[in-house]
Amino acid sequence: MERRPVLVVMLTYNDHTVKDAYEIFDRCKDSKAEYWGFKEEPLPIDEMKKLFDHMHACGKKTALEVVAYTEKECIQGAKMAVECGCDLLMGTVFFDSVNDYCKQNNMRYCPFVGELKDRPTVMSGDVEKMISDAKYYISKGAYGIDLLGYRYTGDAAKLIEKFISNVDAPVCVAGSINSYERLDEIKRIKPWSFTIGSGFFDKCFGDDFCEQINTVCDYMEK
Numbered sequence: 001m002e003r004r005p006v007l008v009v010m011l012t013y014n015d016h017t018v019k020d021a022y023e024i025f026d027r028c029k030d031s032k033a034e035y036w037g038f039k040e041e042p043l044p045i046d047e048m049k050k051l052f053d054h055m056h057a058c059g060k061k062t063a064l065e066v067v068a069y070t071e072k073e074c075i076q077g078a079k080m081a082v083e084c085g086c087d088l089l090m091g092t093v094f095f096d097s098v099n100d101y102c103k104q105n106n107m108r109y110c111p112f113v114g115e116l117k118d119r120p121t122v123m124s125g126d127v128e129k130m131i132s133d134a135k136y137y138i139s140k141g142a143y144g145i146d147l148l149g150y151r152y153t154g155d156a157a158k159l160i161e162k163f164i165s166n167v168d169a170p171v172c173v174a175g176s177i178n179s180y181e182r183l184d185e186i187k188r189i190k191p192w193s194f195t196i197g198s199g200f201f202d203k204c205f206g207d208d209f210c211e212q213i214n215t216v217c218d219y220m221e222k
Contacts, residue, residue, distance in 0.1 A: 004220055005186050008035040008063055008172065009213055010197030011051075015067050015120040017043050018201070022051050028210035029058045032217040035193065037063030037090070040077050045084070052084045065090040065146065065174065065195075067119050074098045082107055090146040090172060094137050108143035110172055114152070121175070123148040127159050134167045144170030144192060150182065151175045161189050178204045183219060 009028075011021035017038040018024065025036060036055050043051075048064075055062050064086045066077030074092035081089040082105045092098055094111040102109040113133050115125040134145045145167060149160040164171055170192035177183065178199035186194050196216065199205065205212040 003190060005173075005191050006035055006193040007033050007213070007216055007220065008037055008174075008193050008195045009033045009200070010065065010174075010195045011036070011038040012065075012197040013201045014198060015039055016041055017048075019043075022047070022054065024209060025051065025055060028213060029054075029060075031210050031213040033060075033213050035061045035063060037065055037086070037088075037195070038197075040064060040066045040068070040080055045080060048080070049084050052086050056085070061088070062086040063088040063090050066092045067121055069093050069116055071095045071097060075101065078102055078107070078109075088143070090174065094133070094142070096140070099137070099140055099142060103141050109141075110144040110146045110170070111137055111142055112146050112148065113137075114148065116148070121148055121151055122153065123151045124153045127154075127162055130159075131163060131166045134163070134169070134171075138167070138169045142169075144172065147171050147173050147191070148175045149173045150177060157185050157189075160185070160191070164189050164191050178202065180205075180219070183216065187220060 052062050064081040068074045068077050077092055078098050078101050088108045090110045092111055113130040114123040116123055150156045152159050172193040173191045174195040177196050200209055200212050205215050
């Protein structure tokens with residue numbers, strides 16, 4: 001069977017978790033999306049744990065995406081992911097300390113690549129170096145890579161295609177997927193997964209949040 005990219009629904013807007021994330025998930029828990037996640041800010045940890053527990057109880061797989069660039073912040077994010085019991089830590093700059101912590105706690109880890117700044121994140125950098133770094137992170141035990149493809153300051157589609165064809169590991173194309181044109185690119189390039197958060201809140205694929213999820217899932221199956 002041909003591999004289809006997996007949608008990860010992010011309950012986030014502009015790289016921050018929305019305040020009513022629990023209510024939105026509960027309303028959409030019967031939609032077709034299997035993977036759900038959100039960011040490390042600004043919900044209190046108790047609310048994060050409650051939401052992840054609810055997602056797991058509904059049979060969903062979960063991800064915490066951490067937008068952090070210093071080692072201290074990245075370690076804090078990894079500890080939050082473990083405390084919340086989520087299935088996947090996405091984001092953070094790669095540090096051996098974070099990678100080792102994830103391995104010690106059986107946490108799948110998909111770090112960022114590239115040169116990163118700001119929030120929402122902007123990514124720049126040399127594509128060949130990103131590929132080289134990704135291969136190194138995978139060799140050190142990372143599960144996959146969180147690629148902020150459409151946040152790239154250069155040719156995003158070219159970056160994503162070259163990266164996917166050269167990195168033999170799960171790659172999630174995260175951020176700024178907000179059009180059918182970009183969905184078509186994802187379908188063609190076939191990464192392991194992709195995220196949509198702000199695109200759903202901006203109603204890029206319809207008027208209702210839950211219906212948009214099913215619309216995108218169905219579209220990716222065509």
